[in-house]
Amino acid sequence: MATSIRYDSCMMAFWLAGSVAIIITILALLSIAVPELSDLSHLASVATESGVIEAILLTMVAALVAVLFLVIFCTPLAYVLARSTTRWKGIVENLVDIPLVLPHTVAGLMVYLLFMSRGPLGAPLRGVGIVFEDAFFGIVVAMIFVSSPYYINAVREGFEKVPVHLENVARTLGASRFYAFRSITLPMSTRHLLSGSFLAWGRAVGEFAAVVMIAYFPMVVSTLIYQRFTTGGLAESRSVAFIMIIICIAVFIVFRWLTRAAGRHDHDRA
Amino acid sequence: MTMIVLEHVSLALGEFNLRDVDLRISRGEYLVLLGPSGAGKTVLLEIITGLREADNGTVIINQRDMSGVLPEHRGTAIVYQDYSLFPHMTAAENIAYGLKIQRRPVKEITKRVDSLLADFGISPLKNRYPGSLSGGEQQRVAIARALATDPAVLLLDEPFASLDPRSRDECIRVMQNLKETRSVTIIQVSHSGDEAYTLADRVVVLLDGRVSQTGTPDEIFYHPVSVKVAQFAGMENVMTGTVTNNESGRSLITIGSAKIPLPVAFKQGAQISIGISAGCIRVLFEKPVSDEPDTNRIPCQVRRVTWGKDTATLWLEGAVPLTAVIQRPTDYDPSSLQDLHVYAVFKDTDVCVFSGD
Numbered sequence: 001m002a003t004s005i006r007y008d009s010c011m012m013a014f015w016l017a018g019s020v021a022i023i024i025t026i027l028a029l030l031s032i033a034v035p036e037l038s039d040l041s042h043l044a045s046v047a048t049e050s051g052v053i054e055a056i057l058l059t060m061v062a063a064l065v066a067v068l069f070l071v072i073f074c075t076p077l078a079y080v081l082a083r084s085t086t087r088w089k090g091i092v093e094n095l096v097d098i099p100l101v102l103p104h105t106v107a108g109l110m111v112y113l114l115f116m117s118r119g120p121l122g123a124p125l126r127g128v129g130i131v132f133e134d135a136f137f138g139i140v141v142a143m144i145f146v147s148s149p150y151y152i153n154a155v156r157e158g159f160e161k162v163p164v165h166l167e168n169v170a171r172t173l174g175a176s177r178f179y180a181f182r183s184i185t186l187p188m189s190t191r192h193l194l195s196g197s198f199l200a201w202g203r204a205v206g207e208f209a210a211v212v213m214i215a216y217f218p219m220v221v222s223t224l225i226y227q228r229f230t231t232g233g234l235a236e237s238r239s240v241a242f243i244m245i246i247i248c249i250a251v252f253i254v255f256r257w258l259t260r261a262a263g264r265h266d267h268d269r270a
Numbered sequence: 271m272t273m274i275v276l277e278h279v280s281l282a283l284g285e286f287n288l289r290d291v292d293l294r295i296s297r298g299e300y301l302v303l304l305g306p307s308g309a310g311k312t313v314l315l316e317i318i319t320g321l322r323e324a325d326n327g328t329v330i331i332n333q334r335d336m337s338g339v340l341p342e343h344r345g346t347a348i349v350y351q352d353y354s355l356f357p358h359m360t361a362a363e364n365i366a367y368g369l370k371i372q373r374r375p376v377k378e379i380t381k382r383v384d385s386l387l388a389d390f391g392i393s394p395l396k397n398r399y400p401g402s403l404s405g406g407e408q409q410r411v412a413i414a415r416a417l418a419t420d421p422a423v424l425l426l427d428e429p430f431a432s433l434d435p436r437s438r439d440e441c442i443r444v445m446q447n448l449k450e451t452r453s454v455t456i457i458q459v460s461h462s463g464d465e466a467y468t469l470a471d472r473v474v475v476l477l478d479g480r481v482s483q484t485g486t487p488d489e490i491f492y493h494p495v496s497v498k499v500a501q502f503a504g505m506e507n508v509m510t511g512t513v514t515n516n517e518s519g520r521s522l523i524t525i526g527s528a529k530i531p532l533p534v535a536f537k538q539g540a541q542i543s544i545g546i547s548a549g550c551i552r553v554l555f556e557k558p559v560s561d562e563p564d565t566n567r568i569p570c571q572v573r574r575v576t577w578g579k580d581t582a583t584l585w586l587e588g589a590v591p592l593t594a595v596i597q598r599p600t601d602y603d604p605s606s607l608q609d610l611h612v613y614a615v616f617k618d619t620d621v622c623v624f625s626g627d
Contacts, residue, residue, distance in 0.1 A: 165354040168321050169412075171341040172348045173368035173419060183367075187358050 029245065035235075036242040046239035052224065055240075056247065059220040062136060063204035066143035067197050070151040075193070078152050079181065082159035100149045108213030111142045115214060138215035143204035151200035158192020159185055190262040198255055205248070272333075273297040273455045274423060279317060279327035286310050288317075288479045291327070295423075298453040302466040304490070305476035306502060311459040314476070315425045318457070319346045332422050347416035351428040353408040355400035361411045362387065362396045368419035386414040390444060406437025410444060417454065426458040430465065442468055463491060463504065475499050492550070497543050497624050505622070506548040506593040513540040528589030530566055531618050543624045550620035551594035553584060554613040564618040568592065572610045582607070586614055 036043050046052055081093060099107055115122040115132035122132050132138035162185045170180035186193075208222035216223060221244050229237035274295040281288045288310045295301050305311050316322040318329055320341040329336040336344055347368075355364050362383050369379045387393040390410040400408055409429055416424055430438045446469065448454065460466060466473045467487045475483045475490060483490060483499045494500040500508050511525035513536040521532040523544055536542060558567055570588030577598065584607070586592045592614050599607075 163352070163354065165350045165352060166356060168316070168319070168341070169348060169350070169354045169415075170356075170367065171321065172319050172344070172346055172421075172425075173415070174342045174371040175367075176340075176342055179371065184356055188356075 032238055032242050032245065036239060042235070043239050043242065046236070047243050051219075052240055052243065055219050055221045055224040056243070058136070058139070058218055059205055059222075060247075062139040062220065063143055063201050065140050066147060066204045067151070067201045069140070069144055070148060070200055071193075071197060074148060074152050075155055078155035078196075079159050079185070081152070082156045083164070096152050097149050099146050104146060104207070104209035105213065107146055108142060108210035111138075111145050111210055112214045115141055132214060134215050134217050136215075136218065139211050139218075139220055142210040142214050143207055146207050146210050147200035147203040150203050151196045154192050154196030154199055155189065158189035158196070161192075162188045191259070194255075194259045194262055198252075202248070271297045273299070273331065274318065274457075275328070275330040276314075276318070277328045277330070279314070279324045279329065281310075281313060281317065281322070281324045281326075283310075283313060286313070286479055288313060288324070291476075291479075291481055293474065293481065293484075295455060295457065297455055300449050300456045300469055300471045301458070302470035302473045302487075303457060303459045303476055304461060304463075304466060304473055304502070305459075306461065309476045310479045311476055312427050315348060315427055315457065315459060318344075318423070319348050319425060320344050321348075345422040346425055347419065347421035347423070348425045348427065349409075349412045349416050349429050351431050353400070353405070353412045355403075355408055355412055355415075357400050360397050360399055361392065361403070364400070364411055365415045365418050367415060372419065382418060386418060390414045404437065405433045406440050409433060409437070409441050413441075413444065413448075417448075417452075422455065424454050424456045426456065428459050428461070430462075431460075445469055463487070466490070475502060477502060492547055492620075493622050494545065495624065497545070500545040500622065500624065505545045506595075507546040507551070508543060508624075509545070509590060510541060510543045513538060513542060525590045528568060530590075530621060531564075532623055533618060533621060534623060536623075545622045545624065546592070546616055546620055547622075548583070548593045548595040550616050551592060552615040553586075553594050553596050554615055555610065556613075558613060558615065566614075566616050566618065568614045570612055570614050572607050572612060575607050584612075586612065588614065 077092075077096075081089060081096070102110075112133075113119055115125075115138060117123065117126055117131070117133050119132075125132070130137055132141060166184050166188075167177075167180045170184050171177065175183065206222065207220075208226060211220055212223050212226075219227065221240065225237045225240050225244070228240060272294050274293070276291055276293040279288060279291040286308050291314065303311050303314065313322060317324045318331075320329075320336060320339060331344060331346065355361075356367065359367070365383045365386055366379050369382060374382075384393070387396055390413065392407060392410050392414070395403060395407055395411070400411070403411065413424075413426075413429070430441050433441060442465065445456075445458075449456070449469065458465070458469065470487055473485060473487050473490045474481055477498050482502075483495050485493075490499065491503045491505075494503050494505060497508055509525045511523040511530075513532070514522050514524055514529070515535070515538050516522060519535070521534065521536045522529045523532055523542060525544075530544065532544070554567075568586075568588045568590065570586035570592060572584050573587045574585040576583045580598055581595050582598050584594045584596065586594060594614060
């Protein structure tokens, strides 16, 4: 008797193995959601606390500014890495990936040393009025540092997928390299640009260790949750965490909905 | 008038090299660049467009030295085998791309795009995206796009290689039509002899990064200058032998037990190679009655036969081994050819003598 394709034993085994990770995620979500949803009045009171609202807004805005910085300064880097053939490319690629392999406390310490008021970048920038220690921009630079590899790698991959032939054709049709980039490569990489931005944003929103070292105050959500966990206890921190989960899932859904049309002409989807 | 001049163009590029390529292409000429994969044909096109820089040598287009001139200012347009249409633009937008860069008035762009769409028989596809077009349709859009800006030179990199036979024939007809109606200079990279025959004014054979032979398709396929070109051109009967001169001063080449007269005189005892195109060998199933002058008749036995739709290839064993391609005989049962004793007949003038290797 022929084995039914629907009951492919190999696929079933893989599903079974993979379900471990999924089940842990679901259980983790439930362990927060169940107690929170059974005490809605407490949840509502935490959600309306001005300290909580401020921390959430601060985190979102700082992460957005970090992503904006990445889009402006790291999109060109991603393109250069995708197209250049110089032998220095490998070194630059490794430098880009360094924040990925460092413990985040180490990343935080590096950011702190560089941007603290006496730091090599912190001191001159303080001279023009930009302060990083315990300040908004301190949060932003820490976020940029840890999330840049996610953005650069995702966008570079997108650029690499655009065949060089398309740019070549555009060039012979009269396009400058920049015009070819703007009119061909960039629009064809929309999906990767958006997903890179979203990944980096998520990474930035979630950053704790690197942020806390340069800016304990003003408190981002991660710092707030940690502070409440160590001072107020489990119930206090859990409510803030639950609110954060709801917001992140909502943002994720809205992002997917807004970008559903992006990349419909991408080469690898054609 | 000369449109393109390549002088001593060389480029070392890892696995392959272009060595000292010299070429002159006239205005309005259709040149087919033939060569096996890895011979450097695409690289040569990219050097002409400025997408790649040569290590040495000069590229002159329209009497202008192109050193340091960016691809966007050279007036060359390239069409790749993979069509390379911009997938996020419709057929019409693809064709209009170069015209928009030139900031032509919208009215003029629309008119030009419409006339190109009509010329290539793709008007109904105007608003379709490349993803929904067949290979042949995409290639026609790509050629129309390349022609939109009136380039001085159109470069085609194996444009029909990934098309099915019907679309390929259609595209070749489009190119034939183009050749007759517009005076555009075209360089086409190909490895198909058929395409060279149908389209080329002149063929350049590029082997191992060098120009091995330049000439008409007939010259390349029936009178290759070297063993390498002969082998590339698919000449089946390439043999090496020793020259002997007979008492009347005529040079003959001895291969095995056969003596074949040569069209030119050679030094006694010289080792040379000759080639005879399989299509030039006639196969007679009975002993030829009349003695035609300047004709060789070699008695052979059919050792193997492979059948095509309209032709048969015979592997013959005689004084020399020969391969002949004949029209599929109607009065012979295919299986009865095996082991048959036949005569391989060819004219002295069909024998090519190779000077180089």
